Amino acid sequence: MPRIYLDANATTPVLPEVVEAMRPFWEESFGNPSSAHFSGQRTRSAVERARASVAALLNAQPKEIVFTSGGTESDNLALAGVLQPYLDHGKPAHLITTAIEHHAVLYTAESLEKRGVTVTYLAPTADGVIDPAVFEAALRPETRLVSVMLANNETGAIQPVGKLARIAKAFAERNGATILFHTDAVQAAGKQPIDLGGAGLAGEFKNVDLLSLSGHKMYAPQGTGVLFVRTGVQLAPLFHGGPHERQRRAGTENVPGIVALGRAAELARTWLASDAPAALHSLTTRLEAGLLSSIPDAAINAAHAPRVPNTINLRIPGIDAESLIIALDVKGISASFGAACQSGATEPSHVLTAMGLTHAEARSSIRLSLSRLTTEEEVDRALEIIPTAVKRLRALPKG
């Protein structure tokens, strides 16, 4: 039996079209994009085509796209790149972020806090969403940066980023100050449209200044990413070296990875413009409803939040999530508890506990995340396998 992959928020499969687009850049087209000769210029134009494609996905300008090694680097570059200059000049700086961010943001915030930045970590509602009123109350005259994710990796809950960014800009204007707004859109990109407003004044996210993407969450390979940096935003680079990426990210470009990300962005645009997102959403809803009706007392975490169309966070009282994940693995289902990088960790999910779940509730929650390639037949099989595995585990003697 082929395995059923329900862990697309950990990483997505690389689409065959993406592999095909990359292939020449490992073989005949290997030039360094900084070289002036023909081979270099061929890869340079491939990198620039990819940049234009990512910009089109976001309704941004190509020069606002910085290629990085992934979501983690993009998040680090956004936070440290904006705040380090304040520290260097001994100026006060306040950062607002949330308790439900990925560790790429949370641990960067903690590291900046140790260096002198003041940080507010906003708690979400019980449904895993940041309340705009709570956000507004946290703004201070010395707030310089906000970092709120667009979709949560564990629950799929979509945050009201457009609204929060508007509130931040209005506050900054009233105070004659500058507040930059960063969003980690790693789990939203390619799942929902993202409109940064181009060079104009429209677009839901026109007040967002910095936005992170990761290739391996959108059907390109691991180790590729993007930071959108709005025109005019100054960033201190993390890496020092050559003048690559308009002085914002030194280092010879990962050409095959960048080409892959460009192709994946093109495919994401086509996918988002089709009926496929609605079909994925109904597949996810069918899996969710089937599990709720066949597993007594099961519940959905962030049930009432708007969510990306592929993510289910299922709480199953009396079940140890890790044991269930292992049992499902044996039966051919790849799923996870919490974030992939937390697997093996003894601490319960910081996202679920921030939403008010007890440690026991958080430890009994699993994440199922579907991909664009998930089929009806796989969902049918998952609906047989998961409830049976839960029943077996519940029947085992405790202790």
Ligand SMILES: Cc1ncc(COP(=O)(O)O)c(C=O)c1O
């Ligand atoms: C919301 C979020 N941000 C950042 C990251 C880190 O991205 P990467 O694995 O590309 O470093 C992830 C990865 O799981 C994520 O889900």
